[in-house]
Amino acid sequence: MNTITNPSLDRNDLVNLISKSQEYIEILKSIISIDDLQIATSENLFADAKYLPEALSKLEEKIAQTRMIFENDSSILLELPGKPPVEYNCRQMGFRNQETKTWKMLIDILSSAPHTFNFGVAYIYPDGSKRNRQKCKDYDAKWKLFDELNKKLLMFFKSEFGWNFPESFKLYKNAVTGENGERSFKFIAEPASSHDEVVPLDNIEKRFLSLDESALVKEIGVLNNDFSVDSWVHTDPPEFLIAALNVGRNKFGWHDARVKEIIQY
Structure with missing residues (x-):
């Protein structure tokens, strides 16, 4: 292997030599410490990408x-x-x-x-x-x-x-x-997130549980009229109307025909 006596090389020359040939490693060890070489190589790589380690860390x-x-x-x-x-x-x-x-x-x-x-x-x-x-x-x-x-x-x-x-x-x-x-x-x-808090239907039903059947029918009529007037805005019946009908089914045993009769009243 050829040897170099007292070579006149700067830091960049040394880094380039490392990248060109593994043969020069032993020579370079006697000229500059391996730690310095690693730092120089790292800085050179990040300089090519215009990113120092600190900048890359901030980006990440x-x-x-x-x-x-x-x-x-x-x-x-x-x-x-x-x-x-x-x-x-x-x-x-x-x-x-x-x-x-x-x-x-x-x-x-x-x-x-x-x-x-x-x-x-x-x-x-x-x-x-x-x-x-x-x-x-x-x-x-x-x-x-x-x-x-x-x-x-x-x-x-x-x-x-x-x-x-x-x-x-x-x-x-x-x-x-x-x-x-x-x-x-x-x-x-x-995923998609909703900022509107969803109120469980059974919580809404509580407001109708104390009503007798006549009062519940009247309340459903009011809710249904409100829904009909504003129906061009909605694609589904309001939750309060659904909750009131559920109470009627469960508390008074309304079947589908009875529900239809109340809605159309």
């Missing part, structure tokens, strides 16, 4: 605090750290329409707990022997589709919020729970 933290919430088949809610949620439809996020495979994959993940995904098995073994393994086309197709989804989301975050990402950055990670090989997004994925 910002993504981890971002919430993406399923709204419907064509839109989502996006909530950045410290800001209110904003609705985005598929076109605003760079998808052609809601029927594209990438958009459907995103919606499926957001709308279905535990919001993880996997790609199935990579190989099958028809005769049980590893020598005769066969690659699963569906596995590769899912990986390709998800890689496309990852790129679209990166482009959206960059164009919409000015977020810059290192090359080959992934918005997903290995899922903490679930089957081996499952992945989950680095941001928080959530």
Whole structure:
């Protein structure tokens, strides 16, 4: 092996030598400490991506605090750290329409707990022997589709919020729970949420339990008239009307014909 006597090299030259040939490792050990070389190499890699470790850590933290919430088949809610949620439809996020495979994959993940995904098995073994393994086309197709989804989301975050990402950055990670090989997004994925508190029907019925049959029929008439006047707004009968009818069925034994008679009265 050729030797170098008192070489005149700066730090960058040394890093380049490491990347070119393993042969120079022993020479470099005598010139600069391995710790310094590791630091220089790390800084060089992040400099290429315009991201130092501190900046990358802050980016990861910002993504981890971002919430993406399923709204419907064509839109989502996006909530950045410290800001209110904003609705985005598929076109605003760079998808052609809601029927594209990438958009459907995103919606499926957001709308279905535990919001993880996997790609199935990579190989099958028809005769049980590893020598005769066969690659699963569906596995590769899912990986390709998800890689496309990852790129679209990166482009959206960059164009919409000015977020810059290192090359080959992934918005997903290995899922903490679930089957081996499952992945989950680095941001928080959530299903649709309702801010309206749902009152159990049996709680509503309590207000009608003390009424006798005549008073209950009169109350149902009032509720039914209110519903009829405002029926152009609703697609289902009001909960109070349903609760009152349930009380009539359970307390006074009303059958369907009697209920119909009261409603039409």
